[in-house]
Amino acid sequence: SQELEQSPQSLIVQEGKNLTINCTSSKTLYGLYWYKQKYGEGLIFLMMLQKGGEEKSHEKITAKLDEKKQQSSLHITASQPSHAGIYLCGADPRGSTLGRLYFGRGTQLTVWP
C-alpha cells in the first residue's frame, strides 16, 4: 500500500507568515492530491499534481511535485485565519483507473491573529 508521511503534524503560525507542509512517499506518486478539512466538515479539494516538477497555484497556496515524483510540498504565503484547518495529501499509488486514494495523516494548521 502507499504510505504517505506528512510533516509537520501540526503547525501554529502568526497571521501573515509563510509556511510549508510536506508530503513524502516511499513510492512514485502517479497522482498527488491536496485537500483541506475544517473541523466537523468534509474535505475540500485544493489541487492535483501529476507530472514531475509540476507546480500549481491558487490564490495564496502553491503546491509542487518534485522531479522524482516522491515528494510534494504545499506552501501558503501570507497566511490568514481562513487558512486554518487540516491539510491532507492523498495519492493514487499506481496511476490506476480505480481512484484508490491513500491519505497521509494530515497537518493541523492554526493561524493566530
Next chain:
Amino acid sequence: DTAVSQTPKYLVTQMGNDKSIKCEQNLGHDTMYWYKQDSKKFLKIMFSYNNKELIINETVPNRFSPKSPDKAHLNLHINSLELGDSAVYFCASSQGAGAEQYFGPGTRLTVT
C-alpha cells in the same frame, strides 16, 4: 447547491444494531466512494463504485455492504455494529476514477 450530501449527519446507536448511511451527489459523476476517518483523523478508503459497479473493496469486514441503486447514490449498510466502527464516514464522488474527488460533509457514527 449541495454537491455531495450525506444523511444522517450524526448517528448514535448501540452495539449489535444495523444502520445505514445514505449518500447522494448531483454533480453527474460516475464514480462514488466511501471513506472512514478514525479518531486520529486517519482517512482510509473502503469502497468505490463506478457506474453502479463495485471496483474497489478494501479490507473491510463483510458487515459493511455498499449499495448503489443508481449513479447518483451510494449507500452504506452496516450490520452488527461494533464499538470499533465509531468513526466519521465520508462519501465522495468523481468523474472517472483518477479525477479529483469531491467529498460530502461526513456522518459521525458513534456506537455505544
